[in-house]
Amino acid sequence: MTKYIDEAKAILAANDRGGYTVPTDRLYPFQWNWDSAFVAMGFAAYDIDRAYRELERLAEGQWTDGMIPHIVFHQPSDSYFPGPDVWRTNHVIPTSGITQPPVFAMALRKIYETAVATGSVENKRTLTLYEAALKWHRWWYSARDPEGTGLVALLHPWESGSDNSPAWDVALARVATTTETPVVRKDIGHVNPQMRPRDEDYGRFIHLLDTYAACGWDPVEQWQQAEFKIADIQTSAILLKAGEDLHYLAAVLGRAGEADEIAVLNERTRQALKAQWRSHLSRFVSRDLLAGEDVVAATQAGFIPLLALDLDEATADAAAAEMRRWCKGMKVVFPTTEPLSASFEAKRYWRGPAWAIINWLLIEGLHRNGHAGFAAELRQSTISAIETEGFAEYFDPKTGEGCGGLGFSWTAAAYIALEK
Ligand code: 9WN
Incomplete structure (x- = not known):
């Protein structure tokens, strides 16, 4: 079924720079x-x-x-x-x-x-x-998470990996677009600017960077000075899943004391993540720590906790039904922004497009929570998108078009991993 495995391996080889892999050349x-x-x-x-x-x-x-x-x-x-x-x-x-x-x-x-x-x-x-x-x-x-809430906070949108997601719009609006460092974008010389974050996003990204550089990158100082502080469910869910894997490794490596320490951290995050479920939205929400408000923008992050939680059947079914609603009419799934929302943009980076690595996490989450059939559909959609358009950075969910950088390493890795 997965016929381009050799091509996927060739991309990883081409992006090798000596024991490490760049995401794609130049960009x-x-x-x-x-x-x-x-x-x-x-x-x-x-x-x-x-x-x-x-x-x-x-x-x-x-x-x-x-x-x-x-x-x-x-x-x-x-x-x-x-x-x-x-x-x-x-x-x-x-x-x-x-x-x-x-x-x-x-x-x-x-x-x-x-x-x-x-x-x-x-x-x-x-x-x-x-x-x-x-x-x-x-x-x-x-x-x-200096206060021990169980959820970890991001101080910069780039830390989320979902840089210009609508999830950050409200919080980022409070951050100035002015910078000390001149913004000399290179990305829009490599790919179509309409597929990239906007100039005002870059102004804010660099404004935050300048602020933290002025803190000498000291974590305590940054925590105090931060103008962007989001307790993020996508990152916390990945931390918990990775924490489960770390706990497993501690046990097999004979590190019993560390295994106990990790188990305590995991449990706290598990409880905190569960508390971020909002039944009226049928998804999880992040928390804007500076505003003291939920982040209600409808993005893929709302379903990433399935990766790390064992939900009761009713909750898992509600999340899966909401995910299915977002998939209606899409050529390629899973859209990273709810397609009917005002902030959805089919080609603009994290504001709508489908990403193979996000699908990979969602597929695991659906499996874990009793939705193997839906997981198989998501897997098939990912593989077909790649086989039709190549190893693009991401895909326009409405047309299926491959967008952003090409010959992309994590798309190749997802293709190889999803074959299994
Ligand atoms: C900033 C490399 C990275 C990914 C991120 C993606 C994008 C960088 C950028 O590219 O971010 O880190 O310059 O746009 O958003 O998820 O890790 O592929």
Whole structure:
């Protein structure tokens, strides 16, 4: 059924820059955090050594406080803005100063289990990466949930991986578009500007970056100065799923004390996530911590908690029914914004398009919550979109058109992983 596996592998090979994979040539010429974790899960299907290597190269960028940054600038390139000179993080290996969804431990468990099954497990490499993941999870809880609510907060939309999602519109409207750093966009020289965030988004992204650079990237200072602070359900759900995988790894690696510590953190997040269900919306909602309000914009994030929770049947059915409603009339699913909402834009990045990696998470969530049939439909839609249009960054859900960057690594990795 999946006939382009060799092509998918060729894309990962072409985007290899020496043990790490760039998302795509020119548009994204560095190592991105959650992209690499998805890519590592793709590699796990056929090259365990390379899968380990992907995570190891990402962990090279880890800060002493535990944060794994959203970009590691292993080699210079002038085809992306903002580069290391704008981030000013003074890390030995240049990195950005913010993070991205913690898919890392999910990838590590996948690599470990596949390696065990094929007799190729490497204990030392597993242990070193496990320790990096544990340090990062501890960072999430101390730096991004200092009050111990169980939900972790984002201080920058780029940390969500869903940069210009309508979910951020209300909160971002409070952030000035003025910047100290001149905004010299490179992205719109690579792809159609109508598929990208708008200039005012970039103004705000860089305004926040300047604010945190002025804090010397100190997490406590940033927490106090933050003009954008969202307790995000997509990130928290990924953290919990990754936390479950980390707990599994702690147990198999004989780290009983750490397993107990992780279990406590997981349980707190589990309860907090459950409390974000809104039955009148049939989805979960994030929380704007500065406004003290729910984030009610209808985006894919509302269903990502299925990945990490075992919902009662009625709740799972309500979420699945709402998801199905969004799919009506779509050529490719799953739309990242509710198609009937005013903020839906079929081609503009995170404001509507379907993304293979989001589908991957939703497919797992539907499986976990008793909707295997729907999961199979979502999987089929993802595979067909790729087979029709190629390994695009994302897809217009109304027309199916492949959009954004082409030859995209995580789309290739999703294709390989979904074959299984
Ligand atoms: C900023 C690399 C990354 C993804 C994000 C996606 C996009 C960057 C950008 O590309 O973000 O991090 O410059 O637009 O939104 O999810 O990790 O593929």
